[in-house]
Amino acid sequence: MGYVRGFIPWVASGVVSSFDWRWGAVAGFLAGVLLLLQDRRRGVPLDALVLEAGSIVYFVVIGAVAFASPDSPLEPYNGVLSFVWLALTAWGSLAVRRPFTLGIARRQTPQEYWDTPGFLAVNNAITAVWAAGFTFIFVAMTVCEATGAPDWIGITARVAGLLAPAVFTKVYPARVQARLEAMQAAGA
Numbered sequence: 622m623g624y625v626r627g628f629i630p631w632v633a634s635g636v637v638s639s640f641d642w643r644w645g646a647v648a649g650f651l652a653g654v655l656l657l658l659q660d661r662r663r664g665v666p667l668d669a670l671v672l673e674a675g676s677i678v679y680f681v682v683i684g685a686v687a688f689a690s691p692d693s694p695l696e697p698y699n700g701v702l703s704f705v706w707l708a709l710t711a712w713g714s715l716a717v718r719r720p721f722t723l724g725i726a727r728r729q730t731p732q733e734y735w736d737t738p739g740f741l742a743v744n745n746a747i748t749a750v751w752a753a754g755f756t757f758i759f760v761a762m763t764v765c766e767a768t769g770a771p772d773w774i775g776i777t778a779r780v781a782g783l784l785a786p787a788v789f790t791k792v793y794p795a796r797v798q799a800r801l802e803a804m805q806a807a808g809a
Contacts, residue, residue, distance in 0.1 A: 625787070627672035627725075629656060631703060634680065642699050643691060646684030653677040669724025675710040679703065701766065704759035704782075711752035720748035722790070739801070743794050750793075751786040758782035 630653035638645025714721040761778035
């Protein structure tokens with residue numbers, strides 16, 4: 622659930638942006654700040670809030686642009702830019718060897734596993750799949766925008782680009798765990 626919760630600011634922004642991108646940025650910012658504050662009060666460490674912090678930064682920047690220039694040529698690309706930002710956040714977290722899923726996974730995994738190579742490898746894989754999903758979406762949306770493709774194609778790309786990583790996030794750790802248990806049982 623932690624992964625899905627981090628997308629609430631993006632959903633809020635997307636809904637409100639369909640009316641006005643300026644207020645969509647405000648909605649995303651407020652939702653991000655509220656989630657971050659709520660999590661910090663519950664004692665959630667900052668490394669588990671990379672997505673939330675990155676979202677807040679994005680909404681501050683896009684909000685500043687939107688309010689400074691409501692008719693900015695960036696406005697039609699707000700959706701694309703949001704996925705560019707998410708992709709950069711995910712790929713960047715991998716580049717600095719701190720996959721954004723690591724802090725979230727620590728909230729759901731006993732501490733004795735946190736420093737194991739397998740735990741880091743699983744989180745690298747999950748973050749890479751999310752990064753690839755975000756990248757796929759922004760490329761597909763860019764192509765759709767450039768070619769005037771029907772809306773359903775862009776919607777399908779967004780659904781696929783988010784659903785595949787969500788399923789992978791759910792299935793992959795369980796498969797790795799099952800494989801590890803099978804290897805341990807075979808060796809015992």
